[in-house]
Amino acid sequence: MLMNNANVYAVKTLTSKEYLAPGHRACSGCGQAVAVRMVQKALGRNVVMACATGCMEVVSTPFPQSSWEVPWIHVAFENAAAVASGVEAGLKALKRKGKIENKKITVAAMAGDGGTADIGLQALSGALERGHDFLYICYDNEAYMNTGVQRSSATPYGASTTTSPSGKVQRGQPTWKKNMPDIVAAHGINYVATASPSYPLDLVEKVKKGAELEGPAYLHVLSPCPPGWGVPSDAAIKLARLAVQTGVFPLYEIEKGKHKITLDFEELSPVGDYLKAQGRFRGMTPETIELIQERVLREWDKLKEKSEVRTTAKKTGLKSNIVKEDKVPVKTGMKE
Ligand SMILES: Cc1ncc(C[n+]2csc(CCOP(=O)(O)OP(=O)(O)O)c2C)c(N)n1
Numbered sequence: 091m092l093m094n095n096a097n098v099y100a101v102k103t104l105t106s107k108e109y110l111a112p113g114h115r116a117c118s119g120c121g122q123a124v125a126v127r128m129v130q131k132a133l134g135r136n137v138v139m140a141c142a143t144g145c146m147e148v149v150s151t152p153f154p155q156s157s158w159e160v161p162w163i164h165v166a167f168e169n170a171a172a173v174a175s176g177v178e179a180g181l182k183a184l185k186r187k188g189k190i191e192n193k194k195i196t197v198a199a200m201a202g203d204g205g206t207a208d209i210g211l212q213a214l215s216g217a218l219e220r221g222h223d224f225l226y227i228c229y230d231n232e233a234y235m236n237t238g239v240q241r242s243s244a245t246p247y248g249a250s251t252t253t254s255p256s257g258k259v260q261r262g263q264p265t266w267k268k269n270m271p272d273i274v275a276a277h278g279i280n281y282v283a284t285a286s287p288s289y290p291l292d293l294v295e296k297v298k299k300g301a302e303l304e305g306p307a308y309l310h311v312l313s314p315c316p317p318g319w320g321v322p323s324d325a326a327i328k329l330a331r332l333a334v335q336t337g338v339f340p341l342y343e344i345e346k347g348k349h350k351i352t353l354d355f356e357e358l359s360p361v362g363d364y365l366k367a368q369g370r371f372r373g374m375t376p377e378t379i380e381l382i383q384e385r386v387l388r389e390w391d392k393l394k395e396k397s398e399v400r401t402t403a404k405k406t407g408l409k410s411n412i413v414k415e416d417k418v419p420v421k422t423g424m425k426e
Pocket residue numbers: 143144145146166167168201202203204205206231233234235236237242
């Protein structure tokens with residue numbers, strides 16, 4: 091069902107308190123910095139953060155300065171989830187021994203797509219399997235941006251990066267984006283969700299839910315990166331919205347195994363609108379765009395099926411061939 095809060099793009103209900111202080115060195119218009127700021131507002135003061143190296147660590151903690159207004163630990167590229175596990179176990183022991191007050195302290199781990207889908211996958215899988223009570227947030231800008239835009243396994247098909255360049259020999263990333271939410275959900279944890287800084291209330295609700303539910307929770311946040319994506323510095327939020335509206339990055343959650351699309355569309359926008367706006371997809375042929383379009387529709391249909399909806403309509407144009415029981419108008423009121 092279309093969320094009532096989907097048309098809210100500026101969140102006045104969020105606290106004015108900043109936990110990621112201004113003055114950090116993120117590039118102008120960084121979608122990840124916007125997302126982190128919102129996530130931290132949702133998490134509040136009672137949190138311990140374990141942050142893998144990546145853009146957000148580099149831009150927010152040039153020694154001896156820090157933008158973090160909450161307890162924050164820098165960890166290596168590969169072990170954010172392992173460090174968060176240790177923090178969670180340590181806090182539990184301190185509470186049991188009466189050394190600290192027995193109140194809820196959220197433990198959160200954060201890493202980029204490289205730190206999550208590639209090098210940190212083993213630590214994450216282990217922490218999920220052990221069942222630590224923590225929230226893991228992956229900020230997905232779809233490449234190793236901090237070190238100069240190298241591909242990761244979350245880089246989308248056809249995207250040009252320095253290690254998957256688009257030229258005569260190869261046309262960008264040759265593989266499909268790794269599906270991290272599904273990989274995490276396969277661990278059988280209580281909560282997995284996708285979120286986008288372009289839908290702030292949806293993002294905030296998911297952060298709060300993930301932090302409150304017992305056991306591990308995972309949030310996958312799309313984080314447009316203007317220099318890495320080859321777009322102007324005012325484009326991040328518009329693109330994050332377009333990614334959702336085209337079905338390239340659907341917003342959904344999996345709570346206790348139950349899928350729910352949190353922002354449903356009767357008709358998706360064409361993926362070409364999203365791809366053609368970005369330098370990393372320049373030179374993409376109409377055939378490749380069509381290939382991506384078909385895959386996006388197929389994945390969208392699969393997601394709708396999992397979200398307990400029934401198939402009723404035939405596919406026309408870009409419409410999904412699955413229609414939700416409780417149909418809702420979608421793009422109306424979606425102002426830029
Ligand atoms: C073991 C190890 N290998 C490589 C590096 C270098 N390195 C630091 S951050 C990074 C890429 C981070 O990419 P991602 O996790 O996607 O975060 P982003 O910078 O894109 O936000 C790399 C390769 C490292 N610090 N440690």
